[in-house]
Amino acid sequence: MPSLKDLRLRIVSVKSTRKITSAMKMVAASKLRRAQSSAEAARPYAERMERMLGALASSLAGQSGAPRLLTGTGKDDVHLIVVVTSDRGLCGGFNGSIVRATRAHVTGLQAEGKTVKILTVGRKGRDQLRREFGSLYVETYEGIGRKGVTFAEANNIADKVTTMFDAGGFDVCTVVYNRFQSAISQVVTLQQLVPLAVPETKADDSGEVKALYEYEPTEEAILADLLPRNLAVQIFRSLLESNASEQGARMTAMDNATRNAGDMINSLTIRYNRSRQAQITKELIEIISGAEAL
Amino acid sequence: MSEKVEFELVSPERLLISQPVDMVVVPGSEGDFGALPRHAPMITSVRPGVIAIYEDGSVSERIFIAGGFAEVTEVRVTVLAEEAVKVSELNPEGVATRLRLAEEALEEADTDVTRVQAQRALVVARAMQAALGSAVH
Numbered sequence: 382m383p384s385l386k387d388l389r390l391r392i393v394s395v396k397s398t399r400k401i402t403s404a405m406k407m408v409a410a411s412k413l414r415r416a417q418s419s420a421e422a423a424r425p426y427a428e429r430m431e432r433m434l435g436a437l438a439s440s441l442a443g444q445s446g447a448p449r450l451l452t453g454t455g456k457d458d459v460h461l462i463v464v465v466t467s468d469r470g471l472c473g474g475f476n477g478s479i480v481r482a483t484r485a486h487v488t489g490l491q492a493e494g495k496t497v498k499i500l501t502v503g504r505k506g507r508d509q510l511r512r513e514f515g516s517l518y519v520e521t522y523e524g525i526g527r528k529g530v531t532f533a534e535a536n537n538i539a540d541k542v543t544t545m546f547d548a549g550g551f552d553v554c555t556v557v558y559n560r561f562q563s564a565i566s567q568v569v570t571l572q573q574l575v576p577l578a579v580p581e582t583k584a585d586d587s588g589e590v591k592a593l594y595e596y597e598p599t600e601e602a603i604l605a606d607l608l609p610r611n612l613a614v615q616i617f618r619s620l621l622e623s624n625a626s627e628q629g630a631r632m633t634a635m636d637n638a639t640r641n642a643g644d645m646i647n648s649l650t651i652r653y654n655r656s657r658q659a660q661i662t663k664e665l666i667e668i669i670s671g672a673e674a675l
Numbered sequence: 676m677s678e679k680v681e682f683e684l685v686s687p688e689r690l691l692i693s694q695p696v697d698m699v700v701v702p703g704s705e706g707d708f709g710a711l712p713r714h715a716p717m718i719t720s721v722r723p724g725v726i727a728i729y730e731d732g733s734v735s736e737r738i739f740i741a742g743g744f745a746e747v748t749e750v751r752v753t754v755l756a757e758e759a760v761k762v763s764e765l766n767p768e769g770v771a772t773r774l775r776l777a778e779e780a781l782e783e784a785d786t787d788v789t790r791v792q793a794q795r796a797l798v799v800a801r802a803m804q805a806a807l808g809s810a811v812h
Contacts, residue, residue, distance in 0.1 A: 422688060423689065425683075425685050425690040426755060429685055429753050433744060437718065532686075593716050595716065595718075596718055597718070598719075603720050606744070610744075614687060
């Protein structure tokens with residue numbers, strides 16, 4: 382049975398924990414709003430780029446001159462996996478689910494005899510996967526998106542990936558990230574970046590699209606510029622989604638923590654009051670029985 | 676001129692401009708082109724330079740872009756820009772610093788990759804300088 386003083390101290394400490402978690406929840410909520418709006422703001426660019434790529438790809442379809450970023454190397458022996466996690470913890474299952482999905486994916490690929498390389502973004506994923514797959518790391522990034530994700534950061538990563546690809550470093554590139562669905566639900570997504578899965582322009586008008594556009598300079602030249610750009614955009618998008626998901630996950634986690642702390646304070650307060658009462662009663666009994674004995 | 680062309684300027688971070696205009700002049704990689712309504716559809720890459728928006732026969736807005744892509748259809752001009760600043764908001768000192776940094780980076784570049792990057796930055800900075808010059812006239 383803890384003493385009254387112990388109980389009082391516990392209540393004080395749980396109360397201060399609750400203050401911290403509720404502040405963190407508030408901060409996450411406002412960051413979430415910002416992350417969400419920047420994710421939405423980035424959508425038009427990605428959509429338009431997709432449209433142009435669709436037109437270009439369908440006009441080049443079946444030709445041998447298509448860049449390798451689009452068609453792949455024709456093999457799938459070496460896989461590069463880009464793992465997007467957060468730098469900070471205290472966000473529920475956010476990083477855990479990414480790590481779990483990555484582990485499953487990597488072990489699956491290794492069982493098929495493929496070579497796997499890993500590029501991590503975010504400290505948590507890097508630390509949690511290091512023990513098992515540390516030897517597969519080719520590059521790690523951290524501190525991304527501390528002040529909101531910028532395109533320059535995504536571009537950096539994309540440059541690294543493109544250079545590796547041009548040097549024949551890998552055949553297939555996949556990014557693993559949390560797609561933002563709502564503040565309380567994030568979906569772990571594996572998206573293949575190289576070779577690119579081009580959204581099919583509708584079959585019936587693909588012939589039209591081909592005839593429709595003029596290209597300046599040539600399809601190949603534009604595509605050669607556009608593809609690395611698109612890679613950067615896709616990575617940018619996954620960083621934004623991941624950032625929004627992180628804030629959402631943290632908000633939910635902190636909301637739960639705040640509620641749990643409240644419950645705990647209630648039950649501790651009840652125990653405190655009970656034992657205080659019991660002590661008073663005991664003292665009274667002692668006084669009375671002492672008086673009676675006289 | 677009643678017919679207008681829908682002009683969209685998009686950067687990776689957000690949609691910057693979306694408005695109907697009379698004409699836009701875009702610095703295409705093979706030369707500047709003006710896009711009026713019912714322009715033949717085309718896709719082109721864009722070099723660093725200035726986009727001019729025309730309203731009622733005169734330039735209403737000049738925007739510097741650091742390269743990108745443009746898609747032109749009969750009713751719409753979409754420019755995907757890597758970086759976009761209004762010429763009126765360009766800061767001469769900032770541009771000069773940028774030019775100097777780019778030149779230094781080029782001198783210090785020791786690998787092919789950094790050299791290409793530095794060269795690209797220099798081209799952008801020079802175009803920015805030129806854009807500033809054109810704004811003064």
